[in-house]
Amino acid sequence: MDRAQLAGFLRTRREALQPEDVGLPRGRRRRTGGLRREEVAALSDMSTDYYSRLEQQRGPHPSEQLLAALARGLRLTLAERDHLFQLAGYAVPHRAVRADHVNPGMMRILDRLQDTPAQVVNHLGETLTQTAPAVALLGDETRYSGLARSLHHRWFTDPATRLRHPDEDHPIHSRLIAAHLHAAYARDGRGSRAAAIVDALLAASPEFAELWREHPVQGAYCPPKRFRHPEVGDLELHCQTLVDPDESQMLLVFTAAPGSESYEKLQLLSVIGDQRV
Template sequence: MDRAQLASFLRTRREALQPEDVGLPRGRRRRTGGLRREEVAALSGMSTDYYSRLEQQRGPHPSEQMLAALARGLRLSLAERDHLFQLAGHAVPHRTVRADHVNPGMMRILDRLHDTPAQVVNHLGETLAQTAPAIALLGDDTRHSGLARSLHHRWFTNPRARQLHPAEDHQTQSRLLVAHLHAAYARDGRGSRAATIVDSLVTASPEFAQLWREHPVQSAYCPPKRFVHPEVGALELHCQTLVDPDQSQTLLVFTAVPGSESDEKLRLLTVIGAQLV
C-alpha cells in the first residue's frame, strides 16, 4: 500500500469534484475549491475521521468494500477505480465484478434526480445506488448481501419482496424477472454470477424452475407498474430507463401521470424520502 500516493490521489479527485457534480448546494461561504472531506465521506458512507486519516497518510489499510465505496463517492471512472485499488495494495477487480461500479455519468444524472424515485441496477437485478425518494418507495435495496442482493433471487425466495405489488401482478412480475435473468445468463454463461443465481433458484423455487424451462424473453416495452405502499397505499407508476450497455447497468426513474392520485402520493413519498437523508 502506497499511503502517500493514495492520499494524493484521493485529494486530487476530491478537489476536482464540484458540489453541483454530486447534487449538493455550493453555499455562499465555501472556501474549498472542490468537495469537503466530510462531503466525500458522506457520499461514500463512511465517517469523516476515517476518510480524513486516509488523506493524511495515517489511516488503516482500506478493504475492497471501502475502496469500492470511495470510487462511487468520488465518481471515479473504471480506470481510476482500478488505479485506486492498486495504490491501496489490492488486485484490480475482475471485469465481471465491475458491474458493481456505477458509471460516473450515470451517477451524475442520479445526483440531479434527488427529488425523484430513481435507482441504478445492474443486469443481475442488484441495486447499486438509490435516491432518497426511491428508498421511501421501494426500501433500501442496497443493504442486502450475497445472493439476496439480486431482486430476482429475493422475489422467488423471500415473500416480503412481493409485498410491494398487488397479488394479481405477481405472475407477470415473476415472468418478467425470469426473462431478465435468462438474458443475463445468456450473456455471462456458465461459471458467472448469473449462473450462480440461476442454480440456486432452480433448487429453491419450483415456480422459478418452471418458468426457467419455458425460456421467456424480455420485451423492450416496460408497462406501468402497480405498487401497494404501506404508508400511501396504491400507486400506478411509469418506469423510464436509461441503459449503459458497457456495464450492463440501467437507471430506472419512476414517474406518475401529472395531477393523478398516484402523482400526489409520489409527492408525499418525496417528502418522506427527504426525511431519510
Template sequence: MNRAELASFLRTRREALQPEDVGLPRGQRRRTGGLRREEVATLSGMSTDYYSRLEQQRGPHPSAHMLAALARGLRLSLAERDHLFQLAGHAVPHRSVRADHVNPGMMRILDRLQDTPAQVVNHLGETLAQTAPAIALLGDETRHTGLARSAHHRWFTDPRVRQRHPAQDHETQSALLVAHLHAAYTRDGRGSRAATIVDDLLARSPEFTRRWQEHPVPGGYCPAKRFLHPEVGALELHCQTLVDPDQSQTLLVFTAVPGSESDEKLRLLSVIGAQVV
C-alpha cells in the first residue's frame, strides 16, 4: 500500500469535484475549490474521521469494499477505480466485480434526481445506488449481501419481498424477473455470478425452476407497477429506464401521473422519509 500516493490521489480527485457535480449546494462560505472531506465521506458512506486519516497518510488499510465506496463517492471512472485499488495494494477487480461500480455518468444523473425515487441497478438486479425517495419507497436495497443482493434472488427466497406487491401481480413479476435473469445468464455464461444465482434458485425454488425451463425472453424491463407501501398504502407507478452503453447498468426512475392519488402519496413519502421503512 502506497500511503502517500493514495492520499495524493484521493485529494486531487476530491478537489476536482464540484458540489454541483454531486447534487450539493455550493453555499456562500465555501473556501475549498472542490468538495470538503466530510462531503466525500458522506457520499461514500463512511465517517469523516476515516476518510480524513486516509488523506493524511495515517489511515488503516482500506478493504476492497471501502475502496469501491470511495470510487462511487468520488465518481471515478473504471480506469481511475483500478488505479485506486492498485495504490491501496489490492488486485484490480475483474470485469464481473466491476458490475458493482456505477458509471460516473449515471451517478451524475442520479445526483440531479434527489427529489425523485430513482436507483441504479446492474443486469443481475443488484441495486448499486438509490436516492432518498427511492429508499423511502422500496427500502434500502443496497444493504443486502451475498446472493440476496439480487432482487431476482430475493423474490423467490424471501416471502417478505412479495408483500410490497398485490398478490394478483405476483405471476407477472415472477415471469419478468426470471426472463431478465435468463438474459443475464445467457450473456455471462457458466462460472459467472449470474450462474451462481441461477443454480441456487434451481435448488431452492420449484416456482423458479418451472419458469426457468420455459426459456423466457424479456420484454420491457420495467412496465407500470403497483406497490403496497406499509405507510401510505397502494401506489401505481410508471418506471422510465436509461441503460448505459454496455447494457450492464440501468437507471430506474419511478413516477406517478401528476395529480393522481399515487402522486400525492409519493409527495408524502418524500416528507416522511426513509425512517418509516
C-alpha cells in the first residue's frame, strides 16, 4: 500500500468535487473550493476521523469494502476506482460487468432526488444505494450480503420480502423478476454471478424452477405497482426507470399522481425517512 500516493489521490479528488456535485448546499461561509473531509466521510458512511487519517498517511489499511464506499462517496469513474484499489495494494480483477460500482452520472442525478424514493439497482437486482425516502418505502436493501443481495434471490427464498406487496400481486412480480434474471443470465452466461443465482434458485424454489422452464421474457412497459407499507398502508406508485448506457444498472424513481392518496402517503414517508436517518 502506497500511503502517500493514496492520500494524495483522495485529497485531489475531494478538492475537485463541488458541493453542488453531491447535492449539498454551498453556504456563504465556505472557504474551500471542494468538499470538506467530514462531507466525504458522511457520503462514504465512515467516520471523519478515519477518513482524515487516510489523507494524513496514518490510517489503517482500508478494506475493499471501504474502498468501494470511498469510490461512491467521491463519485469516481471506473478507471479512478481501479486506480484507488491499486494504490491501496489490491489487485483489480477483470470484471465483465462492473455491477457493484455506481456510475458517477447516476450518482449526480440521485443526489438531486434526496426528497424522492429513488435507488440505483444493478442488473442482478442488487440495490447499490438508496435515498432516505426509498429506505422508508422499501427498507434498507443495501444491508444484505452474499446471494441475498439480489432481490431476485430474496423474492423466491425469503417470505418477508413479499410483505411489501399485496398477496394477489405476487404471481406477476414472480414472473417479472424471473424474466429480469433470465435476461441477466442470457447476457452474462455460465460461470457468472447471474448463473450462481439461477442455480441456487433452481435448487431452492419450485416456483422459480417452473417459471424458469417457461423462458420468461421481460416486457418494455412497467405498469403501476402496489405497495403495502406497515405504517402508511397501501400505495399505488409508478416506477420511472433510467437505464445506464451499458445496461448494467438502473435508476428507479417511485412517483404517485399529484393529489392522490398515494401522493400524500409518499410525502409522509419522506418525513419518516428523514427522521429515521
